[in-house]
Amino acid sequence: AQSVSQHNHHVILSEAASLELGCNYSYGGTVNLFWYVQYPGQHLQLLLKYFSGDPLVKGIKGFEAEFIKSKFSFNLRKPSVQWSDTAEYFCAAYNTDKLIFGTGTRLQVFP
């Protein structure tokens, strides 16, 4: 079955630390990839997406992600996190007819 794996379930960082959240998907072929974020008490919103072209995509709030086809990965990065980045992050992949979500990574950033 198709699946998306996020290996980091809970990440705790201090402000200004660098962030990398892992995401791997299980199927080959054409795939659209997404990172969504859910801030406390808010609805899920799109951080960034990859459909084709440049494998390094930039999103909102200084986030970026790199698509590495050979590794089936789409890791999320930010060079310097802020307290306001505290949220839950979901990786998702679209193939055929629906989005498959990972289990999410809870990020806590302390001042």
Added chain:
Amino acid sequence: DVKVTQSSRYLVKRTGEKVFLECVQDMDHENMFWYRQDPGLGLRLIYFSYDVKMKEKGDIPEGYSVSREKKERFSLILESASTNQTSMYLCASTTGGGNEQFFGPGTRLTVL
């Protein structure tokens, strides 16, 4: 701006009750989705719809049904609520295919 609204933010029901969760989107999107979100499990797809009166089962459809009588409205129905259906329910819509999905604020349902 796309707006997806859900009828309630919080809902408390009793076991065996019939529960209706409503979702409305205002951007004429063809596709609409219902997910449930549980800690450690991420989002799991319950049902989706590509068009009015059409529905497709997602990954966890058991115990749920849906209705789409109008393009902008997609309802999730729990025929006989059970405690294991206590969860956060999210509605989403999209123009189609693999495009970005837009999410509503969610309904936190508690079944006692």
